[in-house]
Amino acid sequence: xxVTLRQLRVFIAVARHGSFSRAGDEIxxxxxxxxxxxxELETExxxxxxxxxxxxxxxxxxxxxxxxxxxxxxADLDGALREIKDIGEQRRGRVVVCASPTVSxxxxxxxxxxxxxxYPYVSLALRDDVQRDVLAKVRSGEADFGVxxxxxxxxxxxxxxxxxDPFVLICRNDHPLATQADVHWRSLxxxxxxxxxxxxxxxxxxxxxxxQHGVAPRVVQELAHSSTVFGLVEAGVGVxxxxxxxxxxxxxxxxxxxxxxxxxxxxxxxxxxxGRSLSPAADAVWGxxxxxxxx
Numbered sequence: 001x002x003v004t005l006r007q008l009r010v011f012i013a014v015a016r017h018g019s020f021s022r023a024g025d026e027i028x029x030x031x032x033x034x035x036x037x038x039x040e041l042e043t044e045x046x047x048x049x050x051x052x053x054x055x056x057x058x059x060x061x062x063x064x065x066x067x068x069x070x071x072x073x074x075a076d077l078d079g080a081l082r083e084i085k086d087i088g089e090q091r092r093g094r095v096v097v098c099a100s101p102t103v104s105x106x107x108x109x110x111x112x113x114x115x116x117x118x119y120p121y122v123s124l125a126l127r128d129d130v131q132r133d134v135l136a137k138v139r140s141g142e143a144d145f146g147v148x149x150x151x152x153x154x155x156x157x158x159x160x161x162x163x164x165d166p167f168v169l170i171c172r173n174d175h176p177l178a179t180q181a182d183v184h185w186r187s188l189x190x191x192x193x194x195x196x197x198x199x200x201x202x203x204x205x206x207x208x209x210x211x212q213h214g215v216a217p218r219v220v221q222e223l224a225h226s227s228t229v230f231g232l233v234e235a236g237v238g239v240x241x242x243x244x245x246x247x248x249x250x251x252x253x254x255x256x257x258x259x260x261x262x263x264x265x266x267x268x269x270x271x272x273x274x275g276r277s278l279s280p281a282a283d284a285v286w287g288x289x290x291x292x293x294x295x
Contacts, residue, residue, distance in 0.1 A: 003044050005077075008070050010037035014050065015067045018057050092121040093281030098137045099147040100201050102226060103268060104128035106245045108147065111288050118288070122281045130224070131201035138271055144282035147289060149201025149243075150267035157271045162290055166265045167206060168247070169258040170230065171239040182261040185213035192238030194229050197222040202266055206241050209264040230255060 013023035014034060024034045042049050049063035059067060083092075095115075099108050108126050115124045127134075127143060137143040139156065152159050169183045177183050177191075188210065195217075196203050210217050220238050223229050226246040233240050234253050243266055249255045270289055272278060278286055 001044060003041060007037050007041040007044070008074065010034055011041055011049065011063075012067065012070055012074060014038060014057060015059055015063065020057065093279055094123040094125065095279070095282045095285045096125045096127065096143045097145060097147065097285060098127040098129050098134040098143040100131050100134060100149055101128055101224075102202075102243060102245045103147045103149075107268065107289075111285070114288050114291070115285055119281070119284055122284060124285055130199040132199065135271065138273060141273070141276075144278060145270060145272035145286055148269055148271055149205070150269040151205070152201075152267075152269060152271070154271070156274055158274050160270045161267045162270055163268055164265045165243045165245045165268055166263055167202075167209070167241050167260055168244050169239060169260055170233050170242055170249070171256055171258065172234060172236065172254050173256050174254070175239065175256075177239070177258065178256050180258065182259045184261050185209065185215055185264065188215050188217070188239070188241070190218060192220045193217055194221045194223070194232045194238040194240045195219050196226065196229065196242070197224055199224060202243050205266045206264075213262075 009027060010023065010029070013027050014020060017023045017026065020034045020038075021031045023029075024031050027034075029037070038050055045062075045066075047062045048060050049066060051058045051060055097108070097111075104126060105128075108128075112124055112126060115122055127137070129137065131148050134143070134146040134148050135154070135157075138146040147162070150159065150161065169177065169188075171178055177187060180187075195206070198204070207217065221232055223232070226242055227250075229240050229242060229246075230250050230253070232238070234250075234255055241260070244257075245268070247257055249257055270286060272286070
């Protein structure tokens, strides 16, 4: 038996409207094409499905029986096709994204909320890790993609800059530098520095900038988290250089964030494996990262 889906849809349209012309209008066929489709279906089944007169169209008993069965089948088929289309339109699936700590704390919460609103059937799992581990999980496929600190060069990864994040000086409001509107990098020479450790993607960028401006850093403490850096600076241990994404400062404290001049910055970038396509759901979340930042 060689019954086509097109023939069944033509039949259901005629049965629903009781008219060849109205059925044709619904499904975008001429009246003659509709009539031909019904004849082909009847020939294939060896049954008359529709009685035609000059005035109306009536289903035969076999036609009425077929209508109820085919309508259920087409409803199930249309539901399955809609589900596949949803996947193709980036609306379903589980996505794992790894991000560096400050990115996870400041940028990614907006992305998670935007994903829930825009793609309610996408499950977004966020993993916050130091940069080295983020890159390892992206390379292994444990994460669909990552959001990391740049500049970054890696032949096996696709790296796309999302935005530029300037560095700022963090000091107490009674520190001599706190009176300046902008602090030159050279003013950090001889200062006791409380810094993020080398697990942070920002640390090598900061060190390059200091070297560029002739500063020999005097690092007295190295920490994993900016919140700990804030605590030590407020305790008077030293000053710090942190990315602006680490802000805001703790409420009710004595700290100030000052611009550094000339402007020095890091990049925040999306990274994924080269030569591997993202799933539709992951590609949707990939796009959200840039959308949220530019909003």
